Amino acid sequence: MIFLKTEDEIExxxxxxxxxxxxLAEVAKLVKPVVTTKELDKVAEEFxxxxxxxxxxxxxxxxxxxxxxxxxxxxxxxxxxHGIPGDIEQRAAGATGI
Numbered sequence: 507m508i509f510l511k512t513e514d515e516i517e518x519x520x521x522x523x524x525x526x527x528x529x530l531a532e533v534a535k536l537v538k539p540v541v542t543t544k545e546l547d548k549v550a551e552e553f554x555x556x557x558x559x560x561x562x563x564x565x566x567x568x569x570x571x572x573x574x575x576x577x578x579x580x581x582x583x584x585x586x587x588h589g590i591p592g593d594i595e596q597r598a599a600g601a602t603g604i
Contacts, residue, residue, distance in 0.1 A: 522559070529553050530604060533578070537602050540595050543580040546604065547591035551577040580604055 511519070532553050533546050554561050554577060561577035568574060574590070581589040581603040582596060589603075596602050 525554065525557055525559055528557075533604055537596060537604075539597055542593050542595050543578070543582065543589070543591035543602075544593055546580060547576045547578045578604055 529550055533550050536546055536549060551561050551564065563574050563579060564577045566574040576591045578591055579588045580591045581587050582594055583600045585603075587603060
């Protein structure tokens with residue numbers, strides 16, 4: 507079923523997507539060796555909340571266990587997408603997915 511959006515709903519989507527883009531740009535400034543994914547997550551959450559929003563992923567229900575504990579999904583190198591930020595440091599020649 508297709509649900510058409512109102513002009514107001516479209517504007518809310520536009521605003522939230524712009525904030526996501528600005529958040530990712532802010533986090534991208536810190537993507538370098540020795541910075542942990544947990545540190546990136548902290549910056550993202552603060553940025554989102556400082557702009558009057560709430561991180562969508564944080565607390566998201568999980569039918570198999572605890573709710574998602576972070577604001578970002580992060581993956582480094584061979585890790586699968588939707589990784590949980592932690593004390594893993596990024597590497598100089600590595601790839602970081604956010």
